[in-house]
Amino acid sequence: MALDRRVGVIGGTGQLGGAIVRGWLSSGVVAPENLWISNRSGINTAFPEWGGITFCTDNQQLADTCDVILLSVPPAQFGAVDIDAGDSLVMSVMAGVTIEDMAGKTGAKRIIRCMSSPAAGLRLAYSVWCAGDGVTAEDREAAQRLLSACGVADEVPEERQIDLFTAMTGPVPGFVAMYAKCMTDYAVNRGIDPAVADRAIRQLFLASGTIFAHEKPTPADHVKEMIDYAGTTAAGLLAMRNSPLYDSIEAGLDAAVEKAQSIAR
Numbered sequence: 001m002a003l004d005r006r007v008g009v010i011g012g013t014g015q016l017g018g019a020i021v022r023g024w025l026s027s028g029v030v031a032p033e034n035l036w037i038s039n040r041s042g043i044n045t046a047f048p049e050w051g052g053i054t055f056c057t058d059n060q061q062l063a064d065t066c067d068v069i070l071l072s073v074p075p076a077q078f079g080a081v082d083i084d085a086g087d088s089l090v091m092s093v094m095a096g097v098t099i100e101d102m103a104g105k106t107g108a109k110r111i112i113r114c115m116s117s118p119a120a121g122l123r124l125a126y127s128v129w130c131a132g133d134g135v136t137a138e139d140r141e142a143a144q145r146l147l148s149a150c151g152v153a154d155e156v157p158e159e160r161q162i163d164l165f166t167a168m169t170g171p172v173p174g175f176v177a178m179y180a181k182c183m184t185d186y187a188v189n190r191g192i193d194p195a196v197a198d199r200a201i202r203q204l205f206l207a208s209g210t211i212f213a214h215e216k217p218t219p220a221d222h223v224k225e226m227i228d229y230a231g232t233t234a235a236g237l238l239a240m241r242n243s244p245l246y247d248s249i250e251a252g253l254d255a256a257v258e259k260a261q262s263i264a265r
């Protein structure tokens with residue numbers, strides 16, 4: 001059932017805003033006639049499959065009309081989004097822009113800071129959200145419905161945790177692409193045709209992701225099971241466990257979190 005609220009996306013024709021809009025429209029959680037999108041360029045042809053969306057270039061007009069406003073402009077553009085949010089619920093997927101920043105700039109009294117990913121367009125995003133003071137039970141329900149229409153969504157208790165997810169699950173395929181590249185390079189460096197290596201590793205990640213999505217064992221359970229089996233993979237995993245792999249992943253994620261914390265400053 002569609003949400004009974006008018007929803008506006010400032011930056012709804014961008015990479016992330018557009019993906020979220022696609023997730024909403026394809027799931028039916030937002031009806032096209034309840035959806036407003038604003039941008040500077042006036043592009044209004046982004047979602048030709050759905051008629052009835054209202055496009056505008058006036059962010060304040062969107063804010064005045066919509067019960068829920070999603071901010072999805074680049075952090076550097078946030079300063080240019082000069083709106084008075086009035087009584088609307090403000091949601092944001094902007095990296096590094098805090099609830100305090102948004103309250104100061106928009107005057108909003110109900111703010112939910114979120115993080116999602118462009119996988120929202122395929123309804124495969126992992127999204128998190130954190131509610132500021134003043135957010136009502138109905139707002140929480142609306143946020144969970146809007147974000148879970150784009151994949152899977154969880155509320156987190158502390159705003160600083162949003163930065164961790166900005167680094168970990170905001171970019172898709174993000175860090176997973178790095179691991180896939182390492183495996184592809186390994187195969188190519190040992191004489192496998194690059195096209196075959198590419199196909200093999202893509203299929204490996206598709207199968208692995210699908211198993212994680214549909215079967216109960218956690219990644220840690222799988223690692224333990226393979227080590228206990230004591231076969232070829234166990235030999236590889238034990239060698240990896242004794243290498244600096246964990247440290248490299250931790251250092252990479254720390255650097256990305258640090259960037260997420262400072263990107264809007």
Ligand SMILES: NC(=O)c1ccc[n+]([C@@H]2O[C@H](COP(=O)([O-])OP(=O)(O)OC[C@H]3O[C@@H](n4cnc5c(N)ncnc54)[C@H](OP(=O)(O)O)[C@@H]3O)[C@@H](O)[C@H]2O)c1
Nearest residue numbers: 011013014015016039040041072073074075077094095170
């Ligand atoms: N892309 C990702 O993978 C990803 C992942 C996690 C979080 N995010 C966050 O999502 C936000 C958007 O990123 P993006 O990658 O989607 O950026 P993007 O592709 O550059 O899109 C930005 C959108 O904002 C519009 N826009 C820019 N300035 C505006 C203004 N002053 N008023 C109204 N509309 C404006 C742009 O349209 P016009 O140019 O026509 O104005 C466009 O629709 C960022 O804050 C980023 O931190 C992105």
